[in-house]
Amino acid sequence: MTQSIKPQPQPQKKPQGNSTLMVLSILLNFLLLTLGSGVAWILGMAIAQINPHPNPQPPWIEKFFQRSPIAALGRSPQTLTVKNPSPSPPPTTSPKIPLSGEKRQEIQSQLQQLQQDFNTLIGRTAALELQLGISRPDEPLEERLQSMDQQLIAETSGSIADAATTTSVATDGAQTATPQPVDVSRELIVTLPSDILFESGSNALRPGANVILDNLIGDLRVYPQAAIRVAGHSNSLSQPQENLSLSLQQAEAVMGYLARAVGEGYRWMAIGYGESRPSVENTSEANQQLNRRIEVAISP
DSSP: OOOOOOOOOOOOOOOTHHHHHHHHHHHHHHHHHHHHHHHHHHHHHHHHHHSOOSSOOOOHHHHHHHHSHHHHHHSOOOOOOOOOOOOOOOOOOOOOOOOOHHHHHHHHHHHHHHHHHHHHHHHHHHHHHHHHTOOOTTSOHHHHHHHHHHHHHHSOHHHHHHHHHHHHHHHHHHHHHSOOOOOBTTBEEEEEEGGGTBOTTOOSBOTTHHHHHHHHHHHHHHSTTOEEEEEEEOOSSSOHHHHHHHHHHHHHHHHHHHHHHHOSSOEEEEEEEETSSOSSOSSSHHHHHHHSEEEEEEEO
16 A cells, blocks of 8 residues: 655745834834924923913922932032131221310310300200100200100191290290300309209209209319309299298209219308399299209309
């Protein structure tokens, strides 16, 4: 018996055209993806420029690199520089100018005149304050003047006119009651209103009177071993004997304060004149206030 041999089927070869198409398809998809991403990136940048986000945040990829160790290694260490403060220049002192005896005496005389003018200005300011119902003996002189000026401005036109009239009378009287200290037979006289030193009808110095009296201490120390006369004056509202007694007690109170402040070496005398020596006529309340005064006379 003869067996027939079946022929073996030949393997079929795949066409090479299919693999080529697949590679081309992959490349085309990659190109389209790249082109689309580029177009989307450009479009996103344009939109961001035209309409920016109110609270912009960095992209997540930037956050990732910022937190990564690679970014930390790339950062250069910052160097803290401390600037040494420049030393302040030493205070400069002007050289002392040598003064001759005559020049020194002239300057000392001018200084005494300034102190006396200042004391007189304090007295005149206090007289004006009495007319306006103000009592601020502890405040600086400049603030007291500004306070009076503001009070006059704040009042009505009628009140301002009345206050201006009263102030004018007080100023004229103050010039008579508290004149500039003059040198009459080498005697210096400073006049102060009693109402800034004492309460009405009292012989006790009111709080703040020391501020005014302390301005006289410098004048007294210029003349050691001088004779100091403190005279008290009053108006005619009370009985003459009462006015005489009160003026003497007030003069003694001022004398005692000044004597304790400057120490020994002076000759003191207190006099009470009462109403016998008015500086202006007692025809108005303003004039009566001006007649209540204390005079301090310095005789070298």
